[in-house]
Amino acid sequence: MGSPEPADMQNSKCIIFIGNHIGENMHNSFVQEVSTAIDNGASIIVVDPRLSTIAAKATHWLPIKPGTDLALLLAWMHVLIYEDLYDKKYIDKYAFGFEHLKEHVKNYTPEWASGITTIDPALIRKSAYKMAAAAPAAVIHPGRHTTWYGDDTQRERAMAIINALLGAYGRRGGMYMGVRKRLPKYPVPEFPEAEWSWKDITLDKYKNAAVGLTNVLIDASLPSFPKEHQIKGWFIAGTSFINTIPDRKKMFEAMDNQELIVVVDTMPMEMTGWADVVLPECTYLERHDYARAGKNRVAQIALRVPAVEPKYDSKPAWWIAKQLGHKLGLDKYYPWKDLEEVLDWQFRQVGSSLDEMKKLGVKTFDTGESIYLFPDEDFEFNTNTGKIELYSTDFAEKGYDPMPKFTRHEEPQPGFYHLVYGRAPMHTFGRTQNNPYLFDLRETNNVWINPRTAKLWGIENGTEIWLQNQDGVVSKFSAKARLTERIRPDSVYMVHGFGHTDKRLSRAEGRGINDVPLITKVKIDPVMGGTGMRGNFVTFLLEKPETETNKKEVES
Amino acid sequence: MRYAMAMDTRKCVGCADCVVACQTENDVPLGYCRDWIVESVKGTYPDTVQMHFQSERCMHCENTPCVRTCPTGASHVIEGGIVKVTHNECIGCGACIEACPYEARYFHPDGYVDKCTFCDHRVSQGMNTACVDVCPTSCLIFGDLDDPKSPVSVALAENDWYVLAPEAGTNPQLYFLK
Numbered sequence: 257m258g259s260p261e262p263a264d265m266q267n268s269k270c271i272i273f274i275g276n277h278i279g280e281n282m283h284n285s286f287v288q289e290v291s292t293a294i295d296n297g298a299s300i301i302v303v304d305p306r307l308s309t310i311a312a313k314a315t316h317w318l319p320i321k322p323g324t325d326l327a328l329l330l331a332w333m334h335v336l337i338y339e340d341l342y343d344k345k346y347i348d349k350y351a352f353g354f355e356h357l358k359e360h361v362k363n364y365t366p367e368w369a370s371g372i373t374t375i376d377p378a379l380i381r382k383s384a385y386k387m388a389a390a391a392p393a394a395v396i397h398p399g400r401h402t403t404w405y406g407d408d409t410q411r412e413r414a415m416a417i418i419n420a421l422l423g424a425y426g427r428r429g430g431m432y433m434g435v436r437k438r439l440p441k442y443p444v445p446e447f448p449e450a451e452w453s454w455k456d457i458t459l460d461k462y463k464n465a466a467v468g469l470t471n472v473l474i475d476a477s478l479p480s481f482p483k484e485h486q487i488k489g490w491f492i493a494g495t496s497f498i499n500t501i502p503d504r505k506k507m508f509e510a511m512d513n514q515e516l517i518v519v520v521d522t523m524p525m526e527m528t529g530w531a532d533v534v535l536p537e538c539t540y541l542e543r544h545d546y547a548r549a550g551k552n553r554v555a556q557i558a559l560r561v562p563a564v565e566p567k568y569d570s571k572p573a574w575w576i577a578k579q580l581g582h583k584l585g586l587d588k589y590y591p592w593k594d595l596e597e598v599l600d601w602q603f604r605q606v607g608s609s610l611d612e613m614k615k616l617g618v619k620t621f622d623t624g625e626s627i628y629l630f631p632d633e634d635f636e637f638n639t640n641t642g643k644i645e646l647y648s649t650d651f652a653e654k655g656y657d658p659m660p661k662f663t664r665h666e667e668p669q670p671g672f673y674h675l676v677y678g679r680a681p682m683h684t685f686g687r688t689q690n691n692p693y694l695f696d697l698r699e700t701n702n703v704w705i706n707p708r709t710a711k712l713w714g715i716e717n718g719t720e721i722w723l724q725n726q727d728g729v730v731s732k733f734s735a736k737a738r739l740t741e742r743i744r745p746d747s748v749y750m751v752h753g754f755g756h757t758d759k760r761l762s763r764a765e766g767r768g769i770n771d772v773p774l775i776t777k778v779k780i781d782p783v784m785g786g787t788g789m790r791g792n793f794v795t796f797l798l799e800k801p802e803t804e805t806n807k808k809e810v811e812s
Numbered sequence: 813m814r815y816a817m818a819m820d821t822r823k824c825v826g827c828a829d830c831v832v833a834c835q836t837e838n839d840v841p842l843g844y845c846r847d848w849i850v851e852s853v854k855g856t857y858p859d860t861v862q863m864h865f866q867s868e869r870c871m872h873c874e875n876t877p878c879v880r881t882c883p884t885g886a887s888h889v890i891e892g893g894i895v896k897v898t899h900n901e902c903i904g905c906g907a908c909i910e911a912c913p914y915e916a917r918y919f920h921p922d923g924y925v926d927k928c929t930f931c932d933h934r935v936s937q938g939m940n941t942a943c944v945d946v947c948p949t950s951c952l953i954f955g956d957l958d959d960p961k962s963p964v965s966v967a968l969a970e971n972d973w974y975v976l977a978p979e980a981g982t983n984p985q986l987y988f989l990k
Contacts, residue, residue, distance in 0.1 A: 279825030284948050291823045291949035309825045312863040319858045681827035693835060696842050697828045706857055741861040742853060 259550065260285055262627075263397045266292040268429040270390030272301040272383075274325055274415060276399040279309035282681035283400070299390065301383050303328060305676055306704070306749050307742035316383045319744055322674040322790065323405050323665035324373040329414035330662055331369035332384045333361045336421045341388035343423030350635065351420055353647025353658075360659045372662070391422035393429025403786035406779025409464070410660035413648070417660070420644045425637075426629035433628070434551025437621040440605045442598045444589050457485050462785030463654045469785040470501065471778070477510035489516040493573065494537070498526035499686040499753070502775035502789050520576060523690060524760035536570040543572035544595045547602060547613075555621040557606065559599065559613040574598075656783050665791055672726060672793035673709070674747040677771040686753035689764035700768035702738040704749040705796075710739050713796055722797040723748075725774040730801045732757065735769040737796075748794060814957040815892040815930055816985040817941075818967040819867050823951040826851060826865035830943035830952065834869075837931065837942035844918055846870070846928040847943055867943070867952060870895060870916040870928035871976070871984030878908035878917065886925075892956070893985060894932050899924045913980040930954075957985075 265271050266289045278286050293300075294313065302311035303318045303325060311317040320328060336342045337358050347354050366377035373380075387394040396415040402408050424430025454468030457476050462469065477487040490511075501507050511517065511530055519531035528534045537543075541563045548558040566572070574595040581590045592598050600610035608619055629635055636642040640649045652658040668674060682697045683689060689699075703721060715721065717739045723731045733755050743749050755770025779788035826849045834840060834847050847869035855861040872895050879887045879895065886901035887908050897908075897917075902924035909917045909925060920926040931941035935954075939945070944952045955962030960969075964987075971989045978984075 279827075282825070282827050282948070287825060287827075287948050288950075291951070294823050307857075307861050307863055309863075309865075313822065317858075681825055682832075692842055693832050696835075697831060708857075740853060741855060741857040742863060744857065 260552065261398050261400075262432045262434045262551065263395045264393075264427075264429050264432045264553075265289040265298075265395065265397070266296070268293055268298050268390070268393050268395050269296075270299045270301065270387045270394040272303075272387060272394070272396040272418075273310055273314075274303045274329075274396060274399060274411075275402075275404070276302075276397055277304065277306075277308040277310060277678050278397075279313075280679050280681055281400060282679075299386055301386060305674065305744045305747045306678075308678070309681075312742075316379065316386065318373075318375050318379060318383060321372070321374045321744070322676060322747055324662075326407065326411050326414055326660060326662045327364070327369040327372040328375065328380065329411065329418060330361055330364035330660065331366045331380050332387075332418055333357070333414070333421065334364045335366060335381055335384040336388060336418070337361060339384075341384065341391075342421040343391060346392070346423035347421065347646075349632070350425070350637070350644050352639075352641040352643035352645050352649075356647040357417065357659060364662070372664075387418075387422060390429075392424050392427035394422045395419060395424050395430045403781065403788050404790035405665050406781050406788040406791075407660075407663050408781050408786055408788060409783035410657060414660040417646050420646060425644060426633075426635065428628050432553060433626075434553070435555045435623050435625045435627060436551045437549055437555040437557055437606060437623065439547055439549045439557060439602045442592065442601050444591065447589070452485060458785065462781075462783065463656075464650075464783045465785045469787075471780060471787045472785060474501070474507055474510045477513055478506070479509075479513045488514060489518075490514055491518045491520075492527060492531075493520040494522070496521070496525035496527040496686060498530070499756070499770060499772055502772060502778050502787065504773055504776070520573065522570065523687065524758055525687070526756065526758045529758060535576050536568065537573055537576065538566035538570035542566040542570070544574070544599065545572075546574075546595070547599055553627055555623045556618055557603070557608070557613070557621075558618045559603075559610075559616075561614060651783070668746065668793040669726070672795045674744075674790075675723075675725070675771065675774060675792045675794045676743075676747050676749045676790070677752045678749065679753070680751045683751070683753050686756070689753055689756055689767070690761040692763065695763045698751075699763070700735060701751040701754040702736045703769065704738050704740050704743045706743050706745040706747075707739045707741065709745045709748075710737060713798070715739070715796060715798070719798070722799075722801055723769055723774060723794040724797055724801070725776060725795075726793045727776045729773055729776055730797065731755065731769040731774060733766055733769055734800070813892040814985070815872065815894055815935065816955070816957045816964050816968075816987065817869075817872075817930070817944075818953040818964050818971075818973065818987045818989055820949075820951040820953070820967075820971075820989040821864045821866060822989065823949040824849075824865040824867055825949055827948065829946045829948060830867050833942040833946040834928070837934075838929070840926070841921055844920070844926075846916075846918075846926065866976075866988060867947075868914065868916075868976070869943070869986065870912075870930075871914055871982065871986040872928075872930055873982035873984045875982050877911040877913070877980075877982065881907040881911040883907065890932065892930075892932075892935070894930045894935075895927070896929055896932065897925055897927060899926070913977045913982060914984070 299315040301316045302314040303320050304311050305322050366380035370377045458465045458472045517531045518533045519528050520535045520537050522537050522539045545560045578590045603609050639645045648658045682694050688694045715737045719737045720734045722734050752771050754768030756764040759765050775789045775792050828849050850866045853863045884901050886898045904923050917925050917927045944954045953963045953967045955964035973987045973989050975984045
């Protein structure tokens with residue numbers, strides 16, 4: 257869908273978030289939109305095992321059992337269809353497969369979903385009525401980091417189907433149709449065709465993968481992978497695998513098999529310790545970047561310029577790429593002097609210039625296109641049938657479920673709890689924990705536990721605990737328990753990005769628990785290959801553990 | 813002229829941008845702050861639990877126990893009702909810290925008491941306070957209560973609000989919209 261997702265939240269009367277903790281995910285423009293929506297009196301419905309910041313602002317909070325979202329979504333469809341609350345005229349004109357869907361969700365009643373999700377059927381109905389009353393100015397936001405349980409494409413499709421039943425696509429307050437101003441690419445000779453690419457190792461298995469998949473690339477980096485497409489070198493930019501990639505055992509095996517690992521980063525993150533070569537990049541405040549020209553409500557181009565000079569021996573990414581290009585004898589692909597030259601050329605193609613953009617920052621263009629459908633407008637959607645496919649002909653052809661089904665996911669063993677992780681608004685993933693100001697605001701994470709659960713363990717607010725997952729992996733560091741009514745008794749929550757192990761991160765090292773090593777079980781989505789990371793469970797250790805796994809963890 | 817601030821608890825997400833903006837604008841040393849975020853949780857899971865954030869700072873009260881208890885006159889009130897501390901007149905006795913019901917004052921490591929100034933150096937130039945300017949949810953509203961058209965006057969007229977520790981009789985000028 258691209259960024260920003262075109263949910264017309266600022267004009268919406270009802271916004272629905274499924275496990276989407278906006279506000280803790282401090283995505284600035286989204287947060288601003290939600291703030292405007294609150295000013296405009298929009299209702300908010302939040303589905304989350306935790307009373308997240310946005311759940312605390314919601315008209316209805318549905319504290320769902322983790323992993324059961326699809327049951328709720330199917331029940332919402334049932335209510336909208338069988339209580340005649342969907343947008344009939346819109347569905348007749350723009351949708352395909354309504355009768356199939358109607359039959360499909362016949363037995364997915366709120367009572368059925370209640371037994372699975374633990375949510376009161378009355379609340380399921382009430383929330384469905386709320387969105388129906390606001391429709392078409394109602395929208396389920398598609399969310400971010402949506403790879404949870406391996407049936408994530410189907411969950412996203414279920415959300416999209418509800419948006420269609422509400423008549424939200426192309427409607428004010430629903431989903432707008434973003435417009436853009438294309439910036440021509442700076443002319444360079446055409447690249448030679450690659451002998452093979454990610455597609456050759458991905459699309460057989462995951463037919464709807466749109467980009468290269470990290471889990472596939474890691475599999476292809478193992479010594480056991482067929483030699484023909486085996487990967488022997490990694491070039492990693494701005495991401496610390498140690499703090500992001502689950503199933504570490506496999507990842508370390510893949511790393512050991514590499515002949516060369518190059519890491520580009522702005523900080524001495526853990527990943528840089530594994531690199532043969534580190535290319536230090538300056539931060540976004542110290543460099544020019546390529547211009548933004550994505551889809552938005554208004555077509556616009558945006559420029560980033562350095563606010564300060566780079567510190568130390570760090571360089572912008574474009575400079576690093578250009579130097580590597582010249583060293584490799586690829587001079588003809590780098591005919592420009594610097595990125596400013598490229599940007600100026602690009603801006604001139606659309607009637608602006610680098611000088612003008614430096615003054616404006618963002619320039620808007622009137623493309624004459626509407627971001628909403630006109631009443632009764634004939635419109636062709638980008639599908640096989642040209643309609644919104646409630647029944648996906650594409651999935652049917654490829655052998656996937658054409659309509660979302662509910663699959664039961666594993667439940668925790670006694671004494672174990674769903675591991676739910678998320679974000680703190682002051683930190684950007686695992687990258688900023690060492691920033692002095694942000695460290696000052698939030699120097700560690702803690703483990704959220706419902707007081708009823710904590711009582712069973714004799715855990716009090718502030719008790720130091722370690723976590724152990726279902727496969728015996730123990731957290732390297734401890735964190736303090738935070739007893740709070742804001743979470744289900746069957747789940748624990750922590751903010752991702754803490755528990756750094758690199759001593760060069762002078763402040764952040766050794767602070768808090770890193771969720772990533774505890775995610776040893778992943779569920780791969782069969783449709784697009786995303787790595788589902790939410791199906792892991794943890795238990796509490798009240799004393800510093802001395803297990804084999806922990807020793808191994810310490811060594812790594 | 814009567815400066816005041818309104819803080820919309822319905823919109824605040826507790827990101828603490830206001831805290832960092834103040835620290836950098838006013839050279840507040842790391843480990844200290846003139847404004848801060850309070851998270852209040854009430855009720856029990858699942859039906860009654862509620863949470864909201866408050867961005868708090870000196871309330872620039874109309875009735876100022878901090879100024880009354882100051883033995884040197886370092887704590888004083890300036891134009892617009894802004895409560896200030898003259899650093900080189902402060903002997904660091906801490907009486908004002910004890911007197912403040914809002915814990916809005918702290919000992920600066922350089923030996924004096926420090927607190928929010930409503931960014932009077934910006935406000936006197938016609939600008940907003942630093943915290944107001946950076947707030948991504950626009951939940952902080954600043955202005956002159958004597959002007960009925962100022963954003964803060966409008967916000968207080970149009971919304972329900974509360975103040976902290978009204979029983980202290982300080983008549984605080986930081987209002988929380990609910």
